[in-house]
Amino acid sequence: MISQDQALVLKIGGSLIEHAPMIIRIVRESGRDLLIIPGGGIFADIIRQKRISDTAAHFMAIAAMDQYGWFLSSCGMSVTREPIMTGEPTIFLPYDHLVRTDPLPHSWDITSDTISACYAGLLSLPLLILKSVDYIRDPGGEVSVLLPGMETRDLDPAFIPYITRHQVSGFILRGSDHARLAAFFRGEDVPGTSFGGTI
Numbered sequence: 001m002i003s004q005d006q007a008l009v010l011k012i013g014g015s016l017i018e019h020a021p022m023i024i025r026i027v028r029e030s031g032r033d034l035l036i037i038p039g040g041g042i043f044a045d046i047i048r049q050k051r052i053s054d055t056a057a058h059f060m061a062i063a064a065m066d067q068y069g070w071f072l073s074s075c076g077m078s079v080t081r082e083p084i085m086t087g088e089p090t091i092f093l094p095y096d097h098l099v100r101t102d103p104l105p106h107s108w109d110i111t112s113d114t115i116s117a118c119y120a121g122l123l124s125l126p127l128l129i130l131k132s133v134d135y136i137r138d139p140g141g142e143v144s145v146l147l148p149g150m151e152t153r154d155l156d157p158a159f160i161p162y163i164t165r166h167q168v169s170g171f172i173l174r175g176s177d178h179a180r181l182a183a184f185f186r187g188e189d190v191p192g193t194s195f196g197g198t199i
Contacts (some may be wrong), residue, residue, distance in 0.1 A: 014041020130175025139145025
């Protein structure tokens with residue numbers, strides 16, 4: 001179980017852009033030490049539509065994460081370009097760090113899902129992912145726990161192999177359900193999909 005005051009890496013999916021002001025408000029009110037990883041969202045969608053080489057597309061999509069991060073910061077939160085915990089919720093702009101360290105393959109199999117898992121592993125912290133679904137779905141339907149080898153279109157193809165190999169744990173919940181998100185930060189049980197044995 002993730003304790004109520006535990007530091008977390010928090011990924012805010014790009015599909016939640018319309019909910020960003022309320023999500024940031026809830027995050028700020030939680031008082032948690034959070035490193036927030038932005039998704040790519042609409043800023044990355046145009047890159048997907050073009051025929052661009054893997055390496056160029058990889059870093060352009062990461063730059064799109066920075067754009068979404070700046071958008072989230074406009075809702076009233078500070079940013080950092082280094083993957084460090086600051087003692088309060090802070091938005092991480094990953095482009096500079098990922099260009100310097102380049103730890104991941106250059107492929108559309110890697111999106112902000114796996115990038116957020118990479119930083120959770122780097123910081124040895126649980127990962128909370130906010131998406132637009134109640135549960136992650138595999139071909140058989142909704143699942144409450146991610147298992148090695150599971151297939152889903154709700155996460156990038158590299159995510160489950162990555163968290164399995166690097167033993168990253170965490171939880172995925174619907175970020176558009178503001179009451180559910182606030183309840184999670186209060187330490188209450190909420191619907192969602194866990195991974196790595198955290199919940």
